[in-house]
Amino acid sequence: MEGIIIFSGGELKKAFEDLKEKDPKLHRHIEKALSEIRSNVFCGRNVKKNLIPKILIQKYNINNLWIYNLPEGWRLLYALTSPDKIKVLAIILDWMSHKDYERLFKF
Numbered sequence: 060m061e062g063i064i065i066f067s068g069g070e071l072k073k074a075f076e077d078l079k080e081k082d083p084k085l086h087r088h089i090e091k092a093l094s095e096i097r098s099n100v101f102c103g104r105n106v107k108k109n110l111i112p113k114i115l116i117q118k119y120n121i122n123n124l125w126i127y128n129l130p131e132g133w134r135l136l137y138a139l140t141s142p143d144k145i146k147v148l149a150i151i152l153d154w155m156s157h158k159d160y161e162r163l164f165k166f
Contacts, residue, residue, distance in 0.1 A: 061147075
């Protein structure tokens with residue numbers, strides 16, 4: 060199912076734009092992921108509701124979480140919503156290194 064992608068906030072979008080200069084390789088990986096998510100919002104891995112970190116639920120008021128594995132251990136976190144039952148929005152919440160990902164999920 061095709062979707063529309065938005066960032067969870069202006070700061071995150073700016074951070075993504077800044078990556079183009081600061082870390083072009085990671086920027087390209089995220090761009091590719093966004094393209095794949097746009098084509099199929101379910102291409103990531105769905106996290107079971109009871110495993111979604113409470114901090115993400117509180118911060119973003121989400122009830123679902125998807126993880127897209129990026130190269131070199133990076134992870135892209137996103138949630139899905141369907142405000143008008145016709146379109147699906149993929150809300151990009153964050154991207155993080157594998158170390159930060161493990162810390163967030165308490166592995």
